[in-house]
Amino acid sequence: MSTIARHQDPETNPRVKTVFDDIRATRKSDFINNMWHYLAFDADLLETTWAEVKSVMATPSALDPLVKEMLYIAVSVTNGCGYCAHSHTAAAKAKGMTSEQHADLLRVIALAAKTNQLATALQLPVDAVFNADDRP
Amino acid sequence: MSTIARHQDPETNPRVKTVFDDIRATRKSDFINNMWHYLAFDADLLETTWAEVKSVMATPSALDPLVKEMLYIAVSVTNGCGYCAHSHTAAAKAKGMTSEQHADLLRVIALAAKTNQLATALQLPVDAVFNADDRP
Amino acid sequence: MSTIARHQDPETNPRVKTVFDDIRATRKSDFINNMWHYLAFDADLLETTWAEVKSVMATPSALDPLVKEMLYIAVSVTNGCGYCAHSHTAAAKAKGMTSEQHADLLRVIALAAKTNQLATALQLPVDAVFNADDRP
Amino acid sequence: MSTIARHQDPETNPRVKTVFDDIRATRKSDFINNMWHYLAFDADLLETTWAEVKSVMATPSALDPLVKEMLYIAVSVTNGCGYCAHSHTAAAKAKGMTSEQHADLLRVIALAAKTNQLATALQLPVDAVFNADDRP
Amino acid sequence: MSTIARHQDPETNPRVKTVFDDIRATRKSDFINNMWHYLAFDADLLETTWAEVKSVMATPSALDPLVKEMLYIAVSVTNGCGYCAHSHTAAAKAKGMTSEQHADLLRVIALAAKTNQLATALQLPVDAVFNADDRP
Amino acid sequence: MSTIARHQDPETNPRVKTVFDDIRATRKSDFINNMWHYLAFDADLLETTWAEVKSVMATPSALDPLVKEMLYIAVSVTNGCGYCAHSHTAAAKAKGMTSEQHADLLRVIALAAKTNQLATALQLPVDAVFNADDRP
Numbered sequence: 001m002s003t004i005a006r007h008q009d010p011e012t013n014p015r016v017k018t019v020f021d022d023i024r025a026t027r028k029s030d031f032i033n034n035m036w037h038y039l040a041f042d043a044d045l046l047e048t049t050w051a052e053v054k055s056v057m058a059t060p061s062a063l064d065p066l067v068k069e070m071l072y073i074a075v076s077v078t079n080g081c082g083y084c085a086h087s088h089t090a091a092a093k094a095k096g097m098t099s100e101q102h103a104d105l106l107r108v109i110a111l112a113a114k115t116n117q118l119a120t121a122l123q124l125p126v127d128a129v130f131n132a133d134d135r136p
Numbered sequence: 137m138s139t140i141a142r143h144q145d146p147e148t149n150p151r152v153k154t155v156f157d158d159i160r161a162t163r164k165s166d167f168i169n170n171m172w173h174y175l176a177f178d179a180d181l182l183e184t185t186w187a188e189v190k191s192v193m194a195t196p197s198a199l200d201p202l203v204k205e206m207l208y209i210a211v212s213v214t215n216g217c218g219y220c221a222h223s224h225t226a227a228a229k230a231k232g233m234t235s236e237q238h239a240d241l242l243r244v245i246a247l248a249a250k251t252n253q254l255a256t257a258l259q260l261p262v263d264a265v266f267n268a269d270d271r272p
Numbered sequence: 273m274s275t276i277a278r279h280q281d282p283e284t285n286p287r288v289k290t291v292f293d294d295i296r297a298t299r300k301s302d303f304i305n306n307m308w309h310y311l312a313f314d315a316d317l318l319e320t321t322w323a324e325v326k327s328v329m330a331t332p333s334a335l336d337p338l339v340k341e342m343l344y345i346a347v348s349v350t351n352g353c354g355y356c357a358h359s360h361t362a363a364a365k366a367k368g369m370t371s372e373q374h375a376d377l378l379r380v381i382a383l384a385a386k387t388n389q390l391a392t393a394l395q396l397p398v399d400a401v402f403n404a405d406d407r408p
Numbered sequence: 409m410s411t412i413a414r415h416q417d418p419e420t421n422p423r424v425k426t427v428f429d430d431i432r433a434t435r436k437s438d439f440i441n442n443m444w445h446y447l448a449f450d451a452d453l454l455e456t457t458w459a460e461v462k463s464v465m466a467t468p469s470a471l472d473p474l475v476k477e478m479l480y481i482a483v484s485v486t487n488g489c490g491y492c493a494h495s496h497t498a499a500a501k502a503k504g505m506t507s508e509q510h511a512d513l514l515r516v517i518a519l520a521a522k523t524n525q526l527a528t529a530l531q532l533p534v535d536a537v538f539n540a541d542d543r544p
Numbered sequence: 545m546s547t548i549a550r551h552q553d554p555e556t557n558p559r560v561k562t563v564f565d566d567i568r569a570t571r572k573s574d575f576i577n578n579m580w581h582y583l584a585f586d587a588d589l590l591e592t593t594w595a596e597v598k599s600v601m602a603t604p605s606a607l608d609p610l611v612k613e614m615l616y617i618a619v620s621v622t623n624g625c626g627y628c629a630h631s632h633t634a635a636a637k638a639k640g641m642t643s644e645q646h647a648d649l650l651r652v653i654a655l656a657a658k659t660n661q662l663a664t665a666l667q668l669p670v671d672a673v674f675n676a677d678d679r680p
Numbered sequence: 681m682s683t684i685a686r687h688q689d690p691e692t693n694p695r696v697k698t699v700f701d702d703i704r705a706t707r708k709s710d711f712i713n714n715m716w717h718y719l720a721f722d723a724d725l726l727e728t729t730w731a732e733v734k735s736v737m738a739t740p741s742a743l744d745p746l747v748k749e750m751l752y753i754a755v756s757v758t759n760g761c762g763y764c765a766h767s768h769t770a771a772a773k774a775k776g777m778t779s780e781q782h783a784d785l786l787r788v789i790a791l792a793a794k795t796n797q798l799a800t801a802l803q804l805p806v807d808a809v810f811n812a813d814d815r816p
Contacts, residue, residue, distance in 0.1 A: 001259060001261065002258055002259045002260060002261060003257065003258055003259045004258060031265065033263045033265075033266075034260045034261055034262075034263050035251070035254070035255060035260060038258045038260055039254065039258075049251065049254065052247060052250075053247065053251070056243050056244060056247050057244075057247075061236075061240050061243075062234065062236040062237040062239070062240040063206075063237055063240045063241065063244070067203050067206070068240075068244050070199075070203070070207060071206060071207060071210045071241065071244045071245060071248065072244060072247075072248045074207045074210040074211050074214070074245075075210050075211075075214050075244075075245050075248035075249055075252065076248055076252055078210070078211050078214035078215055079214055079248075079249065079252045079256075081252040081255055081256055082262065083255040083256075083260040083261075083262055084248070084251065084252050084255050086262045086263075086266040086267075087262075087263070087266055089266075089268075090265070090266045090268075098198065100197075100198035101198045101199055103198070104197050104198040104199045104204075105199065105207065107192050107197075108192060108193075108199070108204050108207045108208060108211075109207060109210075109211050111188060111189065111192050111193070111208075112207065112208045112211035112212060112215075112220070113211055113215065114188075115171070115185065115189065115220065116211065116212055116215045116217040116220050118171070118175065118185065119171060119217055119219040119220050120215075120217055120219075121139065122138055122139055122140060122174045122175075123137060123138045123139045124138060124170045124171060124174055124219040125137065125138055125170055125219075126170075126218065126219055126222045126223075127169045127170050127222075127223070129167065129169075129226070130169075130222040130223055130225075130226045131222075132225075132226075
């Protein structure tokens with residue numbers, strides 16, 4: 001079930017084929033997951049989304065690739081996105097996430113959601129010391 | 137502004153004092169932030185919350201302490217918890233988060249929220265390959 | 273799968289039949305989607321919900337019917353409501369949403385989620401000029 | 409700070425005055441909180457919102473009035489609505505919520521948020537026994 | 545579909561068996577739902593989660609057990625957690641929630657979500673009278 | 681209060697100055713709101729965010745500019761982002777949103793949140809007719 005029909009042969013569109021080729025080359029795999037198959041209904045949306053995902057997730061940066069996947073999981077779970085929880089947990093495992101790290105990830109994101117509720121329920125005033133604008 | 141009154145002298149309650157002493161000892165700092173001052177209205181809630189935060193966040197585990205703070209930020213931001221974004225960003229900086237890492241963290245959690253919207257809007261079917269139950 | 277059983281013959285209840293008749297007449301279609309079949313477990317809840325949906329969505333107002341469907345999609349996707357994303361995307365298409373408009377809708381709601389994360393992560397102070405209370 | 413200007417003298421509009429009079433009579437208090445002052449920018453929105461709040465929250469029903477306020481708090485906190493957390497916590501206290509009940513409420517909504525994260529992160533399949541459609 | 549594989553024989557691990565035995569004894573039922581089967585991948589996470597659920601939900605406290613289940617539903621629905629909506633609705637029914645109470649619960653959590661949107665859209669300033677810190 | 685310090689003189693960085701100049705030219709206004717002042721702590725994040733906002737929001741496309749602002753408000757309110765609700769409500773007014781349209785917008789996003797809760801609470805099965813993959 002989806003809200004738009006999956007294109008049966010998306011690579012007949014050369015712009016889609018170029019993106020799919022780059023996904024395969026970047027990931028060193030022939031597998032293209034559903035996100036890209038469905039985004040292919042609009043070549044512009046496909047191109048800009050892949051360009052940003054590639055730039056942020058597949059390019060060396062200040063954070064480790066596995067850490068970035070775990071952050072992705074944290075946001076996806078908090079947003080209740082099932083597809084995203086599935087795809088990024090698989091990606092994190094492919095990047096070496098151990099069972100112990102997975103359990104620790106779950107512990108942290110579950111605790112964060114819990115204390116978020118407490119802070120919001122109490123409507124805690126922000127401690128002055130946390131205000132970055134006041135720091136030199 | 138808060139939904140319960142901040143206790144003026146919470147450490148007159150010996151259970152509260154024990155928790156506050158442990159927070160100071162664990163963090164090697166005299167500063168007790170508002171979360172604990174307000175939770176002190178119920179000693180049991182204060183004790184169990186601190187015990188869990190200490191166990192998950194201040195005890196060596198499979199994930200690096202700074203990574204855990206960044207995951208906390210990712211959940212807190214996604215939940216829209218202002219107090220939590222403030223306190224955990226300050227904690228992450230105290231644990232050495234650089235400006236480059238901070239920018240990278242923002243890039244990842246912003247991109248994750250964006251692609252979460254796309255996946256949910258399209259109601260993407262989960263690719264069979266992501267199903268852990270089918271894996272050996 | 274649902275949390276209450278779907279009534280096998282809801283229109284034996286005359287209050288339910290009256291609502292279902294009005295849904296069919298308003299939409300000029302015999303199809304009654306699951307939302308109403310399941311809400312039929314409580315006639316009062318069915319009546320008040322349909323009355324509000326009809327008043328807001330099926331009555332001429334300051335906003336165009338298609339715009340209202342797209343706003344509905346934006347909220348439903350942000351809340352992660354799969355059923356709602358499905359039903360309102362179908363409704364928007366029935367009201368003429370083109371593939372280009374659909375792609376544009378996705379671009380906007382995805383970008384909004386992304387910049388929401390940035391604004392919340394940074395805990396941006398609201399610019400004074402945005403305060404409506406200060407405007408004449 | 410708000411996104412629309414607070415009307416300086418809303419009761420010059422007779423429709424607004426009628427609603428405000430009913431709020432005062434229903435609550436047996438002269439105080440009208442900001443929600444209603446700001447909604448007064450559109451008499452229709454004010455009337456329909458108050459009619460629903462009065463019907464659901466101020467009319468005897470299957471659930472106890474204090475339980476309804478606590479449910480309101482649970483939703484408001486999970487949605488991160490600060491104004492709502494403030495107003496409904498005050499309302500719950502006015503209806504007799506004790507400090508012990510308040511702490512218990514916080515424990516439950518914090519735990520629920522925590523296990524929600526675990527269930528979503530694991531993408532748990534729903535147990536067949538939970539499917540109401542299969543029950544007689 | 546899930547993000548980790550369901551253990552085929554989790555009770556070969558004595559720590560898991562001890563938790564499962566306690567779940568069966570506490571609930572007076574042989575049925576163990578998927579939440580615990582999947583959490584069994586990490587004995588520590590299983591133990592601490594069950595200990596907290598048992599302490600908060602299965603131990604007499606200031607709130608009635610059925611009220612606690614309804615609060616759980618309110619949070620789970622607002623977070624969009626399908627598994628949780630299923631399991632806690634079933635639990636509430638097992639604890640005696642009537643169809644009238646269920647309808648009333650739905651009315652309150654739906655209204656709360658609606659007025660949360662209005663309060664957030666208007667960015668209502670919190671009325672001074674709601675500030676607990678100013679109360680004696 | 682914010683989580684990073686506002687730069688006192690961001691335009692000393694030529695990359696920041698180029699973006700700020702483009703914001704001023706695009707909007708035909710000297711005013712630069714806080715979003716951009718704070719993002720200026722990382723020139724890359726500033727550049728890519730502005731490029732995307734300009735492309736999606738300030739470039740003619742399939743949807744009307746005012747509709748796009750209202751969609752932005754719908755997402756921002758549902759995410760509970762106060763800064764975003766303020767800035768995009770101001771932007772929508774600047775683009776001609778009338779008071780009647782504003783009230784209608786509020787009615788739709790409030791109703792959507794309400795029926796989202798009902799659909800999620802009931803865990804409605806998606807009607808087969810809504811499945812785009814089955815359509816020719």
